[in-house]
Amino acid sequence: MYTALLEMRGITKVYPNGVVANKDVHFSLREGEIHAIAGENGAGKSTLMKIMFGMEEPSEGEIYIKGEKVKLQSAQDAIDRGIGMVHQHFMLVPSFTVAENMVLGMEPRRGVGINYAEAVRMTEETARKYNLAVDPKAKVEDLTVGMKQKVEILKALLRGAKILVLDEPTAVLTPQETEELFRELKQLREQGHTIVFISHKLKEVKAICDRITIMRSGRSEGVFQTQDVTEQEISRLMVGRDVVLKYDKEILAVSEPVLTVQGLGVNDADGKALLSDINFAVRGGQIVGIAGVEGNGQTQLIEALTGSLRGVSSQGSVLVKGKDIRESDILDIRKLGVSYIPEDRMRQGIASEASIADNLLSTQYRTKAMNKGLFLNGSRIAKLAVSLVEEFKVRCSGPSQPIGMLSGGNM
Template sequence: MDTATPVVELKQITKRFPGIVANDSISLKLQKGEIHALLGENGAGKSTLMNIVFGLYQPDEGSIEIDGKPVIIDGPNRAIELGIGMVHQHFKLVQPFTVTENIILGSEPRKGARINYRKATEEIRKLSEQYGLRVDPNAKIHDISVGMQQRVEILKTLYRGADILIFDEPTAVLTPQEISELMEIMQRLIQEGKSIILITHKLKEIMQIADTVTIIRRGKVIDTVKKTETTPQELAEKMVGRNVSFKVDKKAAEPGEVVMQMQNILSKNKDGMAVLNSLNLQVRAGEILGIAGVDGNGQTELIEALTGLRHVDGGKVTLHGKDITNLTPRKVTESGVAHIPEDRHKHGLVLDFSVSENMVLETYYKAPYNKNGFLQYDEVDKKATRLVEAFDVRTPSIHTMARSLSGGNQQKAIIAREIDKNPELLVAAQPTRGLDVGAIEFVQKQLIAQRDQGKAVLLISFELDEIMNVSDRIAVIYEGQIVGEVLPEQTNDQELGLMMAGSTVKRGAAHE
């Protein structure tokens, strides 16, 4: 085969949904052995385009060629036959099954009528070694980390013989260490003769790993460039259509009195293990306290204990000196706590409710939204219209289902609702997870604006850059305890990384 023939070529692909052209005559070429990044804002049409390549959607116009031959990809099975595999952003794994059971699901090797597990396990172990994936074929999915689950998804595509791999926002849920391991895995895949399309909006990753970048904005291709001939600044501008600042502009904090205090908090899981272990924390008015830590060290439990979603077994949580320990979530909200949850699908929105209905999830029972037990829809719509405009939530209408908004716009809707409550304490958990640079800049400005109005902001994030950039003070959490506090201007990634891994820094843990 002539090397110049692309392994995949998309020719003028157009895809329309009611009220929106998701892909507008998009053309793209993937060469053998290259990592081609597809860069764009949330809702730019990246995932739609890749779902077309993987056969989940059919294009309204345009054609696809594999190795120079036109093909019709009428479903994922056809895509798999053509050697295309997709690693989705939200993993499609059966939790109680083992790694092997998940990988062979739907293409089980048979020995007579029985499934030949030994053969499958052996094959998976070989593949795992060949690509440096280090996955245990017999582990249960619910016992392994998110990073490992993603490797299982990668193995699933390799087991089915994929030569062309599509990665959809693969680093959205990974820790910094897992991200660098994933980069090594991708390099290894390329060395073994695979070709990769990487959907992302993280410029750092593109500069690190991609060969070619195609930028999409609002469904159209803006440009295709070689990575060596561009800069992150230039890519960001093409992606959002304006200049983007990577540094957060903010004046020095002027912290006031303590708004929220957690004293000696103890919380156990169902096996009686302490997931929060004599945890102490204070957030003051007019400051952003960032919580840094590796995923799984008690961040989720801390948020749940604070917002009334988890039982506290010892210690107390106070807001302006008032005890709010173990109050119901509604009572906590009414005391003046707003919460941007880390999982926007599970805890932030009701996906099958409209944007409008989602805006009053926590206030629907109050006037003016409720009168004698009946929802006043005109009032609800008035509020939704105001918030959608103020926070630039891009939606065809306030009556559109929350499910059909892009991730970034779902997040903006939640932030609009929470900030609108005018809280004393804003708890922001992974507020920019999965967002593009334009949306990240917007969200971070909102957090700083809250701080500047004298509110207390608690920011929990796995993005070290975000913690360093946005926080006024940083507390490090490790195994359910706050093990130290530092000021962003007096620390660096290395030192924070060490504290996050549990080694105490010479300055000593700053406990109150």
């Protein structure tokens, strides 16, 4: 007899550069539960789940499914064992339709071609079965983030997943999309599925999860019934010290406006208004929020403020320190002290295949300090990268980590 649907015993993962992502981790799943894995960025959550999904091989340790020892050497091995994973950064082909993405790698055939009608039918049938409404013929690039996540979940379910791993599933969702996701996950649990919910949002963990495994610095700090631990206790185990969960805002003195938007209007190439008569100012020392339902111009506003809009006409002015930047390129705007962290950092924010140093250099490669004649100054670039990473660690006031841990996204 077995007591766990899945067990991971003594899992250790050491990368070639010496970074220890997991150290002697024990993890188990019960059938039909929603099990949270909580921890700070770099705690080892995602690495542990990638090992479960066959994307990484453990340096040490064993995996058991229904009491049987298994070796998962690829994602296909995990899929064959009924494990599916929805990654934090979606693994969808933007130019394909929902149906094409759903059957990718298991395409129904008609002669030598793909039977698209059958792909649509399979998508509709799976969506009805799990009550997750999607448009099979819609292009993925036109979908909202929440809808893309539904497609990823349905992809895993179509392939027979009974264990579903969700890596930071609410990181890019609106509150309304998060509530909808929670309803869908509870329905899946009622249908007998087992769900792993990776997150560091404690309110969400408490709201939906049955049990929680807490990780810190690559190790497990224990497994608890979520109803038996408070947010304060969870956060203490996550970071190793007491954490202030409530923040009392003070009234701060602010300076003159550093950003002023006056009568900003933007039309697309066809003359359709994307923005109309936008007016606001941001003063030094302020945090200004911009709120709205997705698709109501927030993206275009940010693009107008960061020099990313192309092929459009605009009216009004966008002043940074008194200079109108509407006709400035991105690098010139950066020189004025404007930076942008996009909602999709993997697609828009970084070159994921490049090194930390190369990414940091992307806005400074033109400067004389980074050039040595016809070539870039490699030693100076390396020193800059190390100094910026060290400064980042000091500003965050977090525990010291090897620089290598910052090169591969969330562990």
